[in-house]
Amino acid sequence: MAFDEHVTQNVLNYITAHLPPDSWFDEFFSFVDDLDLKKILIEEFKGIRYLYKIFEGLEADDFLLRVQIKTQITCYASIYEAVIHHLLFVTFKDSDLVKDLYKYPTKKAFSIPQAHMSKLEQYLEHDGKTIIPMYDAVGRTSITQIKFEAKANCAHQLGLISEKLKDELIQIYHCRNAIHLHAEMKKDLTYDELDLSKIAYRRMQLFREQILNSINLTV
Known part of the structure; x- marks a missing residue:
């Protein structure tokens, strides 16, 4: 059942009193030229700020605090990933560094004419196993x-983010991947002692500043 109108308005007043206007969120992602993606990023960022204020107003602790922390890490990790993905594969898609992301070292088998294979067969065996030329x-x-x-x-190699920020974003993303109930039980994660949710939020401004500085230098 929904809150009555008075309660709803009080909650919204509490939330919006501590959040910037919509124009601020729009300006925050000014470097994203894909309007559909920009809209999603704004909604995600604004949504997680709304949720944070609700949890804050409830003075969340125990299991609610864990839910708050996991929600923040999940949402901010998604924002960081979406922005980096867009910058790499749209804005800097022609960079050799980006093109190299599609590549990986591998081994490929090659065929040897049968006339030569008959001479090599005795050498292409080890411990009862056939050796395949590659x-x-x-x-x-x-x-x-x-x-x-x-x-x-x-x-980081493109100069979009610093090494320190890069390491923190990777840590946030790895933590996001561990936020599954079975993974939590195996890894014995203690979310009420985890400060990553605060870092995930606080690094958003630095993330934006570093990207803007880098883009302005390359224009």
């Missing part, structure tokens, strides 16, 4: 298979 090659992966850590490293 050579070093470069494979290509799809964009969806590129890991966030590789993207963050590339963003």
Whole structure:
């Protein structure tokens, strides 16, 4: 059942009294030229700020505090990933560093004419196993298979973010991946002692500033 109108208005007044206007959120992602993505980023950022104020107003502790922390880490990690992904594969898609993200070292088998194979067969066996002749090659992966850590490293190499910020974003993202109930039980994560949710929020401004400074230098 929904709150009555008076309660709803009081909650909204509390939340909006401590948040910037919509124009601020729009300006925050001014460097994102994909309007659809920009809209999603604004809604995600604004949404997590709303949720934070609700949890704050409730003075969340115990299980609610864990929910608050996990929600923040999940949402901010998604924002960081979406922005970096857009910058790499749209804004800097022609960079050799970005193109290298699709590549990975691999081995490829090559065929040897049968006339030569008959002479080599005695050498192509070890411990009862057949040795297959192979050579070093470069494979290509799809964009969806590129890991966030590789993207963050590339963003740092491009000068978009500092090494310290890159390391923090990777840590936030790894924590996001661990936020599953079974993973929590295995890793024995203690979220009420985890400060990453605060870091995830506080680094948003620095993230934006570093990106803007880098983009302005390359224009």
